[in-house]
Amino acid sequence: MNQTPALPDASTTSDPKASASSADEQDAYIAAVALKLDSFLAEKHRLLARISPETLVLIDSIKTLVTGGKRMRALLCYWGWRGAGGSPDSTAIIEAGAALELFQSAALIHDDIIDRSDTRRGGPSVHKRFSTLHTEQKFSLDEERFGHAAAILTGDLCLSLSEEMFSRIESGGSHRAREVFNIMRTEVMAGQYLDILEEVSGPSKPHETAVARAFSIIRYKSAKYSSEHPLALGGALAGAEEAMLTSYSAFALPLGEAFQLRDDVLGVFGDPAKTGKPAGDDLREGKRTVLVGLTIDSAMTHERDFFDQNLGRQDLTEAEVERLCTIMVDSGALERTEEMIAQLSAEAFAALAELPVSTEVREALETLGQRVVSRTS
Amino acid sequence: MNQTPALPDASTTSDPKASASSADEQDAYIAAVALKLDSFLAEKHRLLARISPETLVLIDSIKTLVTGGKRMRALLCYWGWRGAGGSPDSTAIIEAGAALELFQSAALIHDDIIDRSDTRRGGPSVHKRFSTLHTEQKFSLDEERFGHAAAILTGDLCLSLSEEMFSRIESGGSHRAREVFNIMRTEVMAGQYLDILEEVSGPSKPHETAVARAFSIIRYKSAKYSSEHPLALGGALAGAEEAMLTSYSAFALPLGEAFQLRDDVLGVFGDPAKTGKPAGDDLREGKRTVLVGLTIDSAMTHERDFFDQNLGRQDLTEAEVERLCTIMVDSGALERTEEMIAQLSAEAFAALAELPVSTEVREALETLGQRVVSRTS
Numbered sequence: 138m139n140q141t142p143a144l145p146d147a148s149t150t151s152d153p154k155a156s157a158s159s160a161d162e163q164d165a166y167i168a169a170v171a172l173k174l175d176s177f178l179a180e181k182h183r184l185l186a187r188i189s190p191e192t193l194v195l196i197d198s199i200k201t202l203v204t205g206g207k208r209m210r211a212l213l214c215y216w217g218w219r220g221a222g223g224s225p226d227s228t229a230i231i232e233a234g235a236a237l238e239l240f241q242s243a244a245l246i247h248d249d250i251i252d253r254s255d256t257r258r259g260g261p262s263v264h265k266r267f268s269t270l271h272t273e274q275k276f277s278l279d280e281e282r283f284g285h286a287a288a289i290l291t292g293d294l295c296l297s298l299s300e301e302m303f304s305r306i307e308s309g310g311s312h313r314a315r316e317v318f319n320i321m322r323t324e325v326m327a328g329q330y331l332d333i334l335e336e337v338s339g340p341s342k343p344h345e346t347a348v349a350r351a352f353s354i355i356r357y358k359s360a361k362y363s364s365e366h367p368l369a370l371g372g373a374l375a376g377a378e379e380a381m382l383t384s385y386s387a388f389a390l391p392l393g394e395a396f397q398l399r400d401d402v403l404g405v406f407g408d409p410a411k412t413g414k415p416a417g418d419d420l421r422e423g424k425r426t427v428l429v430g431l432t433i434d435s436a437m438t439h440e441r442d443f444f445d446q447n448l449g450r451q452d453l454t455e456a457e458v459e460r461l462c463t464i465m466v467d468s469g470a471l472e473r474t475e476e477m478i479a480q481l482s483a484e485a486f487a488a489l490a491e492l493p494v495s496t497e498v499r500e501a502l503e504t505l506g507q508r509v510v511s512r513t514s
Numbered sequence: 515m516n517q518t519p520a521l522p523d524a525s526t527t528s529d530p531k532a533s534a535s536s537a538d539e540q541d542a543y544i545a546a547v548a549l550k551l552d553s554f555l556a557e558k559h560r561l562l563a564r565i566s567p568e569t570l571v572l573i574d575s576i577k578t579l580v581t582g583g584k585r586m587r588a589l590l591c592y593w594g595w596r597g598a599g600g601s602p603d604s605t606a607i608i609e610a611g612a613a614l615e616l617f618q619s620a621a622l623i624h625d626d627i628i629d630r631s632d633t634r635r636g637g638p639s640v641h642k643r644f645s646t647l648h649t650e651q652k653f654s655l656d657e658e659r660f661g662h663a664a665a666i667l668t669g670d671l672c673l674s675l676s677e678e679m680f681s682r683i684e685s686g687g688s689h690r691a692r693e694v695f696n697i698m699r700t701e702v703m704a705g706q707y708l709d710i711l712e713e714v715s716g717p718s719k720p721h722e723t724a725v726a727r728a729f730s731i732i733r734y735k736s737a738k739y740s741s742e743h744p745l746a747l748g749g750a751l752a753g754a755e756e757a758m759l760t761s762y763s764a765f766a767l768p769l770g771e772a773f774q775l776r777d778d779v780l781g782v783f784g785d786p787a788k789t790g791k792p793a794g795d796d797l798r799e800g801k802r803t804v805l806v807g808l809t810i811d812s813a814m815t816h817e818r819d820f821f822d823q824n825l826g827r828q829d830l831t832e833a834e835v836e837r838l839c840t841i842m843v844d845s846g847a848l849e850r851t852e853e854m855i856a857q858l859s860a861e862a863f864a865a866l867a868e869l870p871v872s873t874e875v876r877e878a879l880e881t882l883g884q885r886v887v888s889r890t891s
Contacts, residue, residue: 185704192708195703247666247667250666251663275718277717277826283710286628289669290706290710292670293673301696319678322671323561323562323674328565330664330667334568338653338654340654341652
């Protein structure tokens with residue numbers, strides 16, 4: 138499933154397009170979010186220490202994960218806030234960014250259980266960390282079962298903490314922002330469900346609608362969650378009018394869609410040395426992406442059958458992976474996907490040009506956006 | 515693990531101890547909470563229908579579960595509110611009760627995955643419901659894996675909805691109430707972690723501390739969560755002083771502990787026809803309860819060894835279950851547990867007698883409390 142691809146590092150300040158001041162401002166914001174997360178988790182560390190030192194591993198797991206993020210969602214939230222007139226050093230936007238990052242960590246923890254992914258951000262995933270603890274401590278009964286159970290609980294805790302952080306925000310714009318936060322959570326969970334449902338039900342559904350189904354999934358599990366809602370959240374917090382939020386969406390939704398399509402392409406054709414993912418993993422996992430949908434829709438019948446029967450097989454050989462890739466190329470699906478990315482990006486940047494925001498905000502959003510759609514890892 | 519035993523039906527009005535008026539009031543409150551949950555879930559149903567009709571099963575699963583509850587936590591919250599001067603027909607206390615019930619449903623969904631329990635409240639558990647859907651629809655890949663993944667997402671959605679409901683409360687007392695709600699969530703998740711940790715690490719820890727460890731677990735995963743915090747939440751919402759909340763705890767904490775000890779006894783010695791649980795299930799699951807701790811601490815060495823080696827074995831025969839039960843009785847552990855229940859109950863009801871609340875509230879709490887500690891199912 139993996140609705141949460143590795144995000145490009147948006148914290149570097151070397152991009153010439155961003156003015157020095159907006160890059161500095163962005164760095165200051167990221168540092169403030171990190172500080173807020175640190176002090177919040179330290180507070181929870183003290184609470185858990187009073188219950189039992191043995192529970193501290195829950196907070197430590199969350200801390201490791203939330204420290205490793207690239208803050209893309211927090212940054213979109215920040216520029217949405219600034220674009221709607223929010224001031225650079227407000228506590229509200231720092232808390233909102235921290236809440237988004239905690240929510241993302243919670244999603245990753247449960248996502249990795251669902252996908253059976255043992256690595257995350259270069260380290261062990263949370264369930265793997267707990268199963269390793271089980272092995273090292275020579276515990277009884279089953280290590281994998283313990284790992285999954287502990288990670289379910291850690292994800293639940295992280296989800297609660299995300300919301301606890303969000304509830305600290307006090308602001309005039311917070312009713313609308315709360316609404317965005319609520320819709321975001323419901324939509325991403327529904328989108329994730331559609332994603333796992335498509336993995337198991339896709340093969341028996343009409344191949345003509347495979348692309349439409351895959352597109353609906355990336356819209357809810359990724360584009361709205363990772364791009365549209367964070368930007369809107371910042372805007373709403375700063376008291377933006379509905380018209381402003383609509384113009385934010387015109388930029389952020391196609392951007393988020395392009396971002397996910399790029400991620401899908403990299404998942405199959407990316408350089409494993411750059412993406413950190415072994416080649417063929419996405420195919421063995423059985424992810425039914427838009428790229429896959431286009432392949433199924435346009436491949437010759439016997440190739441489509443081969444595709445449908447082999448996608449999701451854990452034991453695919455390298456030769457089989459290669460044949461699946463060849464079908465994706467020969468059917469024209471890869472080319473079509475690249476065209477879609479170009480089209481969505483053009484749509485997003487055209488909308489950005491029309492946004493009623495300052496030049497500084499526009500440039501910052503453009504820098505973020507360009508990184509998202511043209512990345513190679 | 516099962517931190518969430520079936521609660522006694524507190525909605526019946528036949529108990530002579532509760533005055534007719536408080537029983538009517540309680541019924542009206544329960545009906546109002548049910549109505550609130552219905553309209554809230556109908557709203558979410560509409561949101562999910564717009565995403566895809568295929569996601570409606572998420573809301574339907576939550577609705578089935580949250581409809582089946584006995585509302586014990588909501589009722590404690592209600593009488594905590596009334597005891598601190600809250601009025602009977604306030605929206606705030608209805609929303610708080612609905613939020614507690616949704617939180618409990620979320621906990622049950624994930625708990626059943628962790629415990630691999632296929633039944634809940636007389637029907638299939640949520641993960642079982644999804645794996646059955648998989649089978650019936652002849653989906654591809656693994657049905658159990660799909661069931662677990664879908665139930666993780668449903669639990670996450672339910673957890674978010676619980677909090678969304680809580681965030682609707684607008685009240686002068688809500689800052690302190692929010693604090694209780696936050697601590698409750700963190701503590702129960704930490705307590706659940708200690709519970710699964712004890713299952714795997716208990717056998718290698720000193721048997722002298724088994725009782726203390728088990729007692730700490732029931733305090734956090736059950737007594738505070740199911741009894742102390744709901745009562746405090748209602749009080750805090752109504753603006754109760756700290757002294758009042760402390761006196762609430764003096765009643766609710768020992769009551770919650772007695773409640774969980776009673777549950778543990780019923781889990782092993784209860785009549786399966788009444789409890790709805792097959793005999794021996796708790797022993798096969800490996801729950802390391804206070805009853806088990808007392809057994810391990812007081813049994814003869816060879817019996818303790820038999821106990822430690824067999825507790826948690828999925829394939830225990832009936833004869834082995836019977837031997838484990840006999841060791842519990844012969845070691846005096848069952849008797850000691852009953853003494854503890856009696857002592858904790860006495861402590862709780864002595865504190866109740868001192869509570870600065872109206873006679874009506876005291877009687878309502880006494881009725882609830884008596885049902886909790888003397889139930890047989």
